[in-house]
Amino acid sequence: MLGGAATYISLAASFFTKPRLVGIVGDDFADEDAALLAGRGVDLEGLERVPGKTFFWAGKYSDDMNDRETLTTELNVFADFNPKLPERYRSEPYLLLGNIQPALQRSVRAQMTGLRLAGGDTMNFWIKDFRAELLETIREWDFLLINDSEARMLAGESNLRKAASTILEMGPHTLVIKRGEYGAMLFRRDSFFIVPGYLLEDVFDPTGAGDCFAGGFIGYLAEQGFDLEAGHIGRGDLSRAVIYGSVMGSFCCEQFGVERFRTLVRADVDARFDEFKKFTSF
């Protein structure tokens, strides 16, 4: 079924803003999948279609949904992906770079002409085997968004508070650490924010939850017109962006794949934001 980082990120962000997607698919990519994205207002001009098969991943989750085993990864047309941004994408102020080879993330960022806020995700593979390339890449980012085990690996430090300090020396002024069912943390040099995870009655399928978090995070900041340079928005807005990220990640888990986003409306999103406020206030 439809999946992938760009899909989840742009679907989640579409509840806040009009995302412009960059990605690559093969000639097997279903029209109805493109229609789902377009129907949510996602700009698909940057979706390259080439002969061949679309990237494919299959995995199996543990009973408690906290671990998963990859069964199949077929790169297919993704193997030769070299992202080229459509002209009218380049002046956008907000950029979220999905998990991909750091050099490609860097080339995408270099094509942007008026960035206000740029950042992205990465994974253990790049941290271990492409460390120098990754460090060169994230040095230019405003924020880095990774999970807790990746933060520990990147910093070479098991204590998350110390790991965060180390990572904030690598370039990004803002670090978001995703902790799966345990929630998320936001670190800046002078402050931090922690939110527990939303308590779902049923975690049906966590695939894509981290990407939906990223989409909610950047989507909310884009909607707010977040501008660090102007200095008029501070940690409060970044914290609320973490909540909206958590909200979108939690919805993602409620149904298989992208299914939940077929029926979700903005009022649901805001209602869950209010729930977060209610169960964390004291």
Place this chain on the structure above:
Amino acid sequence: MLGGAATYISLAASFFTKPRLVGIVGDDFADEDAALLAGRGVDLEGLERVPGKTFFWAGKYSDDMNDRETLTTELNVFADFNPKLPERYRSEPYLLLGNIQPALQRSVRAQMTGLRLAGGDTMNFWIKDFRAELLETIREWDFLLINDSEARMLAGESNLRKAASTILEMGPHTLVIKRGEYGAMLFRRDSFFIVPGYLLEDVFDPTGAGDCFAGGFIGYLAEQGFDLEAGHIGRGDLSRAVIYGSVMGSFCCEQFGVERFRTLVRADVDARFDEFKKFTSF
């Protein structure tokens, strides 16, 4: 060195109220340990001293402090412990039952004459091998305070939200689930509250942190004169009690054993409470 549930619970509670301790030690129990407790205002009339050796436990933690291996457990005089409450303890309104055989917890509760709020802790051993006895015991409790894996085991349900609903049918109207470094949750039938764990720079020794949580929780409620019957204090106070529990658990981890409580003052406790407010508000 000095340790044990009664020690940690009463030390933590002593920052809020004047706890009255019930326990048993051998003739090897050090005067300086009794002096530490007495110096913090803990009433030791209920501390039984008998010939023989004091209970002894030794363990080894994993590098990330999230697992521990028991090296030695010697029950010693604790094996024949049958708690008898001093007369002037019996009319106290707040009772916290540390982890011990459920039948003994039940007998202690039966000796109390004017309870406003009673509850306690238990562990996997009692849940697995003394289930009927445990269920009979907690049926009379207002609150149960256990960790997440124990909650799952007790309910026979891996989803914590569902597990909480099941446990709230067993008697206690309030359930507190401790999640170690990930914080704590409070469940009542009509609402729940979740707080992330405090981010320590160094987790020096987590031994006793769960008991310190319990001591902070009940200590704060005792200090407030918490009275469910009167209906004048609701979830808000229980949530703040969870924060004070988290605060005391976090201090406990900062030094070896009970060391941190030699220098800690109430102002430190309230300052950390304010920190919790700051890093969780949005």
